[in-house]
């Protein structure tokens with residue numbers, strides 16, 4: 001593993017750091033939809049969204065190392081995330097990899113500027129981990145597919161313009177072989193979006209019902225029957241994105257501040273817990289650097305993203321569990337004037353529960369690590385069609 005940076009990379013870091021110091025919104029600034037859209041546009045204008053994407057599609061053509069430096073500096077500056085993160089992490093890369101020239105020209109630019117927001121439709125009421133069992137049916141009718149079925153847990157469907165949706169185009173052969181990926185206009189007749197209320201009071205994900213929705217064949221991504229391959233590669237990007245988006249340095253600061261505010265910094269149990277978190281956060285950070293180094297040297301096992309997602313999401317839960325213990329019984333208060341830290345740890349604790357489920361559960365990630373990294377035999381309950 002090579003941890004050194006070249007003079008050009010250090011110069012790039014200095015440029016990014018100076019730009020962020022001048023442009024990152026204050027922590028008190030509003031973070032509603034339009035504010036986040038404006039922030040993504042500002043970042044994009046500076047060349048910091050889709051930074052490693054080719055210039056011909058509106059990216060900045062930066063190297064993977066420069067993208068990694070940019071990510072570090074965004075985290076260091078406590079910059080807000082981008083509104084269209086799902087599209088940046090996996091929809092855009094999938095369109096660039098599998099799309100026609102026409103699809104690339106049509107869909108990539110508005111992803112970068114957040115003019116068009118994307119939702120992802122894999123999960124169904126009867127197929128989550130076993131995604132290959134998707135039943136949403138797409139039947140060819142001339143130059144359209146007619147789509148009927150239901151998706152669930154669809155993040156951002158209530159504000160999305162487009163849907164990256166997995167559909168069944170054939171019932172012949174193995175179940176994964178009959179899947180295809182469509183790019184569906186969310187304003188098409190026949191789509192109904194129903195929000196799902198979450199335990200933390202928010203409603204960021206939804207059920208999506210599709211009844212005879214007509215999608216032009218020109219919006220098929222890749223070939224008919226290639227959906228499983230498209231989604232498998234998108235899931236690797238999703239796991240990498242989830243793992244990379246968790247900011248442990250920031251969480252460590254918050255937890256140390258919380259322990260100080262509660263007068264618990266002399267409690268040996270609390271000190272021990274925090275020391276463990278610091279150690280584990282460092283391990284996750286160095287694992288990330290090792291995989292970056294592997295990727296730069298062309299020896300990256302793409303399934304390492306499962307291990308990174310597994311460890312970082314489990315660790316983020318340990319952080320919020322520790323904070324709740326440090327805060328004591330008042331920690332359970334959320335929307336209450338007596339809630340410590342304005343209820344931020346309570347919200348974080350509840351939100352973190354979902355992290356080991358979204359993008360594939362921890363059990364499924366362990367299966368991937370066992371089979372695809374360690375080369376262990378498949379467990380008898382596992383079929384080829386698991387996330």
Ligand SMILES: Cc1cc2nc3c(=O)[nH]c(=O)nc-3n(C[C@H](O)[C@H](O)[C@H](O)COP(=O)(O)OP(=O)(O)OC[C@H]3O[C@@H](n4cnc5c(N)ncnc54)[C@H](O)[C@@H]3O)c2cc1C
Pocket residue numbers: 119120121122123124127128129130152153154155156205354355357358359360361362363364367381382386387
């Ligand atoms: C915050 C959040 C956002 C999400 N956003 C989206 C989205 O935008 N689009 C989308 O399509 N989906 C989304 N999901 C859904 C998510 O991908 C699924 O919830 C997840 O894949 C698990 O599927 P499931 O809920 O059907 O559980 P199931 O697959 O029914 O699993 C139930 C339990 O069985 C275990 N299990 C299943 N198979 C195995 C196995 N082979 N070996 C061992 N254990 C197993 C699981 O680990 C789990 O504990 C989101 C979920 C969350 C929490």
